[in-house]
Every structure is written in structure tokens, then in C-alpha cells.
Amino acid sequence: MLAAVCHATGEALRIEEVRLRPPGPGEVQVEVHSVAICHSDIGYLDGIWASQRPAVYGHEAAGRITALGAGVTGLAPGDAVVVTMIRSCGQCRPCRTGKPFLCAAPHDRCDGRLSLPDGTPVEQGLSTAAFAESCVVHASQVARVDPVEQLMTSTRSPSSCPIFTASMASAIQSCTVASPMAGPERPWPARRV
Numbered sequence: 153m154l155a156a157v158c159h160a161t162g163e164a165l166r167i168e169e170v171r172l173r174p175p176g177p178g179e180v181q182v183e184v185h186s187v188a189i190c191h192s193d194i195g196y197l198d199g200i201w202a203s204q205r206p207a208v209y210g211h212e213a214a215g216r217i218t219a220l221g222a223g224v225t226g227l228a229p230g231d232a233v234v235v236t237m238i239r240s241c242g243q244c245r246p247c248r249t250g251k252p253f254l255c256a257a258p259h260d261r262c263d264g265r266l267s268l269p270d271g272t273p274v275e276q277g278l279s280t281a282a283f284a285e286s287c288v289v290h291a292s293q294v295a296r297v298d299p300v301e302q303l304m305t306s307t308r309s310p311s312s313c314p315i316f317t318a319s320m321a322s323a324i325q326s327c328t329v330a331s332p333m334a335g336p337e338r339p340w341p342a343r344r345v
């Protein structure tokens with residue numbers, strides 16, 4: 153498949169062929185229909201945060217599930233979903249106490265799910281790597297969108313980031329979240345959570 157690969161800070165992303173392994177236990181594969189560029193992605197591209205290279209970033213995606221790994225329930229191929237970078241194991245203390253966004257389970261972003269054709273490992277940037285035709289993520293990183301047709305394909309991908317941002321904020325204190333979807337032709341205005 154094709155992906156936008158970052159090889160070095162300051163260099164343009166290269167659209168090139170990468171290998172994506174099939175989903176393992178607890179994972180899903182999502183065909184990416186749209187993906188936003190968040191400032192977090194730019195931070196990694198600029199080298200503000202540590203990352204191994206080559207890497208594929210992108211963590212605000214929307215698309216359809218194309219494959220399920222073993223043990224995944226409640227999702228099916230064809231489901232329309234948004235994808236976020238938040239992984240939740242469901243077992244650790246934060247996950248069991250209502251703070252899945254603080255999941256303490258380790259995750260190796262260079263576990264071999266992505267690689268260049270010559271076998272060079274590619275980092276799964278922000279645990280998602282959605283600047284690509286497809287991504288393989290933990291099932292906890294997707295949320296089914298129903299009915300998806302009410303949301304424009306071009307605008308639903310950014311909704312994944314504000315939604316979990318609002319989730320985190322609501323666990324800490326009340327705040328106002330301005331969704332990038334707000335606007336004359338966009339259905340979700342800024343709201344207090």
C-alpha cells in the first residue's frame with residue numbers, strides 16, 4: 153500500500169510503498185478514507201517529540217474496517233469508524249477506573265506492523281500511522297460511526313481528536329472544546345463538556 157513516509161526532520165514526506173501486516177489478536181485493519189493533519193503530527197514531523205525514522209504519522213482518520221484480528225468483538229468488516237491514537241488495554245488500573253486515555257500498557261510503535269519493502273521497520277507514528285491507505289490499530293482505537301452518511305467524508309476524520317480531547321478534559325475539569333467541524337456547513341459547534 154502507499155503511505156506518506158517521514159525519513160528525516162525537514163524533509164518532505166515521501167509517498168511510497170510500505171508493507172502493512174494483517175491485524176493480530178485484538179487489532180483491526182481500517183481502510184483510510186480521510187485523515188486530518190493535527191498539530192501533534194506536525195510536532196513529530198518537526199522533531200519536537202522523539203520518534204524513530206522512518207515513520208508514518210496521522211492519527212485522526214475515518215474509514216471502514218476491512219479485517220479483524222482474533223478475539224475482536226462488537227465490530228465487523230464494513231463498519232464505518234473513526235480512528236484515534238488512544239489505545240486502551242482494558243486491564244490496567246487507569247483503564248479499569250474510567251481513564252482509558254491514561255492506559256499504562258506498553259506499546260512498541262516499531263513492532264514490525266509497518267515496514268519498507270526492504271524490511272526496514274517503520275514507526276507507527278502516534279500509535280496509528282493513518283497517513284496511509286490503511287492502518288492496523290488496536291480495536292480500542294476505533295469507534296463506530298452511525299449513521300456515517302450524515303457526516304461528510306471530508307470532515308469526519310478530525311472529529312476523532314476533539315472527541316477524546318473532550319473525554320480527557322471532562323475527567324479533569326470543565327472546559328470548552330472548539331471542534332474543527334464547527335461552522336456554517338458543519339454540524340457540531342463548540343460545546344462545553
Ligand SMILES: [Zn+2]
Binds near residue numbers: 190191192
Ligand atoms: Zn490530533
Ligand SMILES: [Zn+2]
Binds near residue numbers: 243245246257
Ligand atoms: Zn490499559
